[in-house]
Amino acid sequence: MKINVNPAKGMRDLLPGEKEIRDHVEKKIIDTYKNNGFQLIETPVVENIDNLLGSKGGENLKLIFKIMKRGNKLNLSKENLTESDLAELGLRYDLTIPLSRFYCKHRNELPSVFKAIQVGNVFRAERAQKGRYRSFKQCDIDIIGNPDCDAEIELLTSTAKALTELDVSDFQIRINDRRILKSVVLGCGFSEEDFEGVCIILDKLDKIGMDGIRKELSGKDYPVENIDRILAMLDEISSGDIDILGNYGVPEEVVENMKCITRNVTAIADGKYDIVFDFTLVRGMGYYTGPIFEIAYKGLGYSIAGGGRYDEMIGSFIGQSIPAVGFSIGFERLVNQMIEDKYKSPGKEKVVLLYDMEEEISDVIMKADELRADGYAVSLFKKAKKVSKQLDQLTNQGFDKFAMYSKDELEIKNLD
Numbered sequence: 001m002k003i004n005v006n007p008a009k010g011m012r013d014l015l016p017g018e019k020e021i022r023d024h025v026e027k028k029i030i031d032t033y034k035n036n037g038f039q040l041i042e043t044p045v046v047e048n049i050d051n052l053l054g055s056k057g058g059e060n061l062k063l064i065f066k067i068m069k070r071g072n073k074l075n076l077s078k079e080n081l082t083e084s085d086l087a088e089l090g091l092r093y094d095l096t097i098p099l100s101r102f103y104c105k106h107r108n109e110l111p112s113v114f115k116a117i118q119v120g121n122v123f124r125a126e127r128a129q130k131g132r133y134r135s136f137k138q139c140d141i142d143i144i145g146n147p148d149c150d151a152e153i154e155l156l157t158s159t160a161k162a163l164t165e166l167d168v169s170d171f172q173i174r175i176n177d178r179r180i181l182k183s184v185v186l187g188c189g190f191s192e193e194d195f196e197g198v199c200i201i202l203d204k205l206d207k208i209g210m211d212g213i214r215k216e217l218s219g220k221d222y223p224v225e226n227i228d229r230i231l232a233m234l235d236e237i238s239s240g241d242i243d244i245l246g247n248y249g250v251p252e253e254v255v256e257n258m259k260c261i262t263r264n265v266t267a268i269a270d271g272k273y274d275i276v277f278d279f280t281l282v283r284g285m286g287y288y289t290g291p292i293f294e295i296a297y298k299g300l301g302y303s304i305a306g307g308g309r310y311d312e313m314i315g316s317f318i319g320q321s322i323p324a325v326g327f328s329i330g331f332e333r334l335v336n337q338m339i340e341d342k343y344k345s346p347g348k349e350k351v352v353l354l355y356d357m358e359e360e361i362s363d364v365i366m367k368a369d370e371l372r373a374d375g376y377a378v379s380l381f382k383k384a385k386k387v388s389k390q391l392d393q394l395t396n397q398g399f400d401k402f403a404m405y406s407k408d409e410l411e412i413k414n415l416d
Contacts, residue, residue, distance in 0.1 A: 010134025
């Protein structure tokens with residue numbers, strides 16, 4: 001029988017060169033976050049299905065990988081079987097739900113304000129396509145227990161530091177607030193039931209423009225006067241002037257909170273990056289309750305980080321109010337862009353030591369150990385008949401230098 005050697009659809013294998021960059025990026029992010037006072041935790045990839053389905057994960061709830069019950073729990077003879085009869089567990093679709101459960105279980109062992117790092121794979125049953133995977137890594141930091149704008153400022157600037165440590169520049173933080181969105185949309189005459197649908201359309205402004213927004217809103221049969229109001233508002237607010245939000249019924253404390261975040265982040269950035277208020281920033285998760293933010297990079301058509309405040313999710317597990325805010329780096333997008341930009345992870349120079357068949361392997365290994373003691377990472381290969389072809393292959397595999405084995409002093413040469 002012929003074996004299918006491809007990974008499962010939407011999954012992928014990682015070659016050594018890519019894995020090396022990924023490990024370097026992950027370590028740099030974690031080290032930066034630790035240096036800024038966050039603590040690394042780990043949660044299982046498998047969660048109870050009720051926790052996943054009970055979250056406000058928007059469209060992601062349709063993409064959960066559900067795990068079939070096992071043994072006596074699986075009764076396939078039951079009539080009118082439903083999914084709930086078949087599955088009791090699922091793979092996590094993000095890291096926020098597991099963190100919420102983790103905090104509620106361990107809150108008596110944690111500080112009153114807990115600053116967490118999570119790095120791990122999440123799973124979504126999306127339509128597989130180039131650059132979009134069904135298993136992908138997320139890098140999250142969250143602050144639980146702090147209701148003030150200090151938490152947002154710390155998250156935003158810590159994430160910016162992690163990107164800067166990776167030599168990522170030309171990025172911009174975009175920020176909005178779900179309370180601002182709701183105040184303005186309802187103030188323009190739309191109903192609570194219309195809110196999410198209107199926001200989804202507003203989020204497309206940078207792609208379809210004002211004419212496209214009008215066309216899509218009109219296609220939903222919203223009242224013309226409401227559409228006219230919100231388009232006029234968009235035109236005025238596009239200037240980025242936070243002060244005018246009060247003219248649209250946004251509570252003063254929400255406006256002041258936004259000004260506090262942008263003022264302090266701007267001061268800390270010191271010109272290295274920008275933070276801008278963007279009313280059309282929506283973000284899809286229904287669990288956001290306050291400020292939301294993304295990082296745009298190099299004019300790409302997607303963000304490389306995103307997050308926001310979710311003050312109601314954690315408390316819903318235990319029936320009390322617990323403030324929380326989180327920020328997630330889009331690890332896959334970031335790494336893919338870095339690879340496209342020919343990023344080379346720093347580290348020891350990789351040397352190939354070629355040796356003839358008749359050499360005693362113990363002598364070769366001891367000579368390699370001498371090079372390793374001098375700071376090189378050394379791989380051993382028997383010399384091929386066509387050495388030039390062999391060297392070309394080793395260059396393509398990411399090796400930097402080579403040497404021919406000799407009992408005397410070695411001559412180390414560049415591969416390129």
